[in-house]
Structure formats: C-alpha cells, structure tokens
Amino acid sequence: MLPKVLNNFFDEMGSISRFGFRFFKEGFVPRYEFREMIRQCYYVGYRSLPLVGLTAFIMGLVITIQSRPTLVEFGAEDWLPKMVSVSLLREITPVITALICAGKIGSGMGAELGSMKVTEQIDAMEVSGTNPFKYLVVTRVFATTLMIPLLAILGDAISLYGAYLGCNIRGVVSWQLYWNQVFETITYGDLIPSVLKTFFFGYAIGVIGCFKGYYSSKGTEGVGQSANSAVVLSSLLIFIIDLLAVQIIDILNLT
C-alpha cells in the first residue's frame, strides 16, 4: 500500500488529467460559447498585459546588468546583447510570464469558480440549459492557452527593450547596432520551441485553475484554498513542463 499522502497525490493527478482531457472532448463539439470565450480572452490577455510588460522589462534590464561583469572579465563585453537576448527569449521571459499569469489568472479562476461552486451558481447554470463545463471551463482554458503565448511574445519584445537599456547603462551600444546583434543571434530554433512551450504553460494554468475552483469544497474556506493551491500547483507544473520541454528540444536537436 502506498502512503496516504502519495495516494492522494496520484488520485488528484488522475482527476486533473481526466479534467484536462474532458476539455478536448467537450470543447470541440457544439454548442460553442464564442461570446464567453472572447470575454475570457479579454480578461486573460488584456488585463494581464501591464503586469507582464513591467516584469518582462525589469527582467531584461536586470539580467543584462547582472551579466555584464562576467563578460567584462573575459573581455567579451561586445557579446552582451547576443548572450542576453538568447537567455531572455529561450527561457526567462516565457517562464516569468507564465508564472506571473499563474499567480494572477490561476488564482482568479480558482477563486471565481470556487465561489460559483459553493453558492450553487454552477448548479443553477446546469438547470438553465447550459453545460457549465463548456460555459465556464472550456472558455477559460481556451483563453489561457491562446493568450499566454501572445503575452509571452509581447513580453519577449519588451524584455529586449529592457536589455537595450541595460546595455546602455554602463557602456554605449547604438540602437542600430543592438538590434543588428540581436537579430543576428536569434534564430527560429530559439523562438519556435520557446513559443510552443508557452501553449502548454497556458493550458496548464487554465486547467489547474478551473479544476481547483470547479471541485472546490463547500464553504468560504474552501474557496481560499482553491485559489491558493491553484497557484502552487500550476507554478510547479510550469517548471515541470519547462524541464520536459528543454529535454525534448534537446533530444530532437531543434536548437
């Protein structure tokens, strides 16, 4: 027999996988909830943009400032834009964007669906001729899966601006030269896998946030717990997906 903790863990993983699978089963047959889907895309995408933009900018700036001394030591200061842009685009910005969204969107969905659950709003939808899974879950998972890659791409661009500023704090790199160096370095092999994995990040954030809310336990306490564990679990899952993605990209030689 497995210890109880492990048992519960696998139990939950099984339920989450089934929940995530149900998205595909129910999401692609009518009736489609387009209006609600667009509303969710607006919430997820537009509302998170300032936060994602700001963090991406700061990340670009500080990573550049922090990398400079090492490069200076080797006399390779000219390489600063090259090195920083690769690490930003391939790893830092997508992951930071996903983590920020896990915090903002994942917890929001956990709390919102959780309170809908405990106040019987989900039941009320069901008796009003609406499939609550489609109306609430499919639309949200769809929105995060589409919007987080978009946010990550915008974040990529903004973080490169941050890096430009970082390059110019101590040294001088002209606008022209900076972008020439960046675009010389970056290939599709850097960009495409990094964007592809953000789709999985988005899907994970949506599924976990909705799962935690949808199966929230009774009572207001349960709602807080749902929001909290949605953030913890989706953040963890983002790192696991990232780890797997890096291995797969490496094995397939996509770099």
Next chain:
Amino acid sequence: METKTDISKQPAVASTEIVISIAGLHKSFGSNKVLRDFCLDVKRGESVAVIGKSGSGKSVLIKCIIGLIDPDSGSINVLGNEVTKLDHIKLDRLRVKVAFLFQSNALYDSMTVRENLEFPLRRHWVNTTKEEVDVLVVEALTNVGLAHTIDMMPSELSGGMRKRVALARTLIMKPEIILYDEPTTGLDPITAREISNLMVDIQKKYNTSSIIISHDLNCVKLTANKIVMLIDGKNYAEGKYEELSKSEDEKVKNFYI
C-alpha cells in the same frame, strides 16, 4: 416550442394528476446512506413541504428530482418523464418546466439583475425577440416587487431582495413545478413571512405544483397543503400540518417543539 404555452390559462385540474412520483429512491455518498427507500407523490397544484433535520438529505432529494444528482436506484417520474433515463437534450427540455430556487440563491455575481433573469431565457433556446425578453424580465421582477433593481448588481441587494430576484428568475420560464430549497432560511422573520406570502401568491396565480424544503414551520404552515417528514432517509410521516402536530411519535413530535 412547448415552453411558450401559457400555464396560467390551463384549467385548474381537479388535482388528481400526479406530476412528480418518486419511488424507492436510494442515494449514498460512500458509506453515508442519505436516502433509503424514499417515496413521494405530488399532485398538480399541490404544495408539499419536506421537513427534516439539517444534513438529512433534503437538498440531495430535490437535486435528484431535477437531475443534478444521480440516485443509486429508484425511480423519479416528473411530468411523465423518467428523469434518470433522460439524455441531456430531453433533460434540458424538462428543466424548462421545472424551476429550482437554490438555498444560496445562486445569482450570478458577475451579471446585473437583468442579465441574471435573461440568462435562462437565452440559454434554453427559447425564440424570443429582444423586446419580448424585456417584457418578460420586467413582468417577472414586478411579480416580486423589485422592478426598480433591474440594473443593479446582486451584491448591492439585501438578503431578502436577493431571494426575491432568485424567485423572479425561476418564474421567468413560467414553470409548472417549482422546487424550493429552504426559501426562508437565513432571513429575518418578517422577510421570511413576505417570501412565504409571495410563494402562496405565485401558486394561486400560476397554479404551480411545488416541493418546499424547509425547517421553518411558519413558512410550511402558510405555504404547504401537505407535509412529509424526511427521517432516516425515508418518508417517515406524511399528512396535513394539524394532523402531524397531534402525532404521538417521538420523532415527529420533535419538530413541533
């Protein structure tokens, strides 16, 4: 669709037609046997109150009737349909005629009162124009005396007002059957009486049949023709308010203290 037939115009049937018939209903959650061989019949135009201790399975019972919970065994026949055997399209069609007033009102927080009331109309594929919807919404709100709240958010309303709006939302489909889950719990005595009176008015106006879950004896006395006691998962005793109040049975007497 048949949803648009006006129930108020139907003749008051000499209440022999059975609209809800429950037989041998069993439901357990794990080892917790909640319903054990529960039986109940409701005639057209009749209001049946189901009373029982908290946690005795009253909510589970009426959620089974509307297909929100699947019973383990037993039959539930609503308006000639066997609820447990319906596919989701037929179930949705039945749910147009059977309304449910949730204990926690279940008003959608993110929508205004108007949108809350429009929701079932729009979702049930009822072919109504924008103007018809507006008329229905205003009519339903006027029925509960809250026409002025139409553009407010549920969070701006008091507990009693929220209950009324929820009631208006159940009425908007002109249901034949209304299931009330503890309609007066959590309200002050005066508001509770107002809601009870409203329920009586609705019954008279639309000749609805209803099941009223409650442990508020004042509400039950006002609104119900018949009382059913849900004890130990069974229909333990059944009868009129006065009949049951004279009962010698310990478990029945407990409710009248």
